[in-house]
Amino acid sequence: MSTGCEAARTAREEAALVARARAGDRDALAALVSSNLAAVYGVTARILGDRELAADAAQDAFVNALGALHRFRGEASFRTWLLRIAVNAARGLARRRGRRREFEVALEAAANVAAEHADPAMRVALGAEAERVERALARLPEKQRLAVTLRVYHDLSYGEISAVVGCSEGAARVNYHLGIKRLRELLR
């Protein structure tokens, strides 16, 4: 949740970028991809649990969203609108490909986190932690997993989460708290 001034500035910058992207400005399109890639991939990865499928779904989401910018009316933030499209792309891919593969993202995350540290002991410890986190997240029901992902990693409000996931604001809040409670049990 942002402070009022920061949120207003971000919204103005986002609106300006969207306007330029609508006019076909490639730099603006690239900036919209760059500023939202982590969130979009984060969502598709948590839904699909497979790095290749998550990357495909993220690409589908950007192509669909940026190809339909004329339909974005600014009622929600661009990020919320885009993440909703990403959730739909990932769910569609999951339905077509069958059951999610739970631990590929875990292994990838463990490798990425561990690789950033020079100390071998720290690399092992952080790699193990990343794998535990991903395994625990994978055990949550999808709506809890998404609520936790969007709130913890991307700082979305419950209202924004409800728009992305497709539930009421109250349900988004409950899903987040249930997810955190369950993760505490799984990771203690």
Next chain:
Amino acid sequence: MSAMDCETARDLLPSLHGAGLSTRDRASLEAHVAGCDDCRADAELIAMLRRNPATPPAGLFERIVDGLPVRRPGQRRAVGLLALAATLAGALVVGRGLVQELLDVPAAGDPAANVEPPVGLLQSFWPADDGLVAGIAPALHQLSVDELEMLLAELDS
């Protein structure tokens, strides 16, 4: 500064590590977490989660940007103008048919010129219940020129 309760603290905890909290909320939250074991456990869990994000694979940004369709400036406007032209052409065809119906004049070269129009065709043509043609099923031949012009304007809108 009023004490923060656990419910509020837990809602704000994910924002603790970002830049989004006001100075006052951050101070209240930190004070609450320092004195509450339960909320501190949540804060530590959230910190652990944030240390382990799902990172996009190398090259995905370039792959996405390279795969975006190239659109020339003004392309959408051209498509919009074509759609508008098609709509106007359709309206003209319908309008011409209506005028012929009203004046009971067969279209030149119309092979169906001597065929009676089907009974009830016009009556079933107006589903709306507002505007000029609303309410009763219209008998177009009873409408004045002004009313007909209003009708055409309504069809065009």
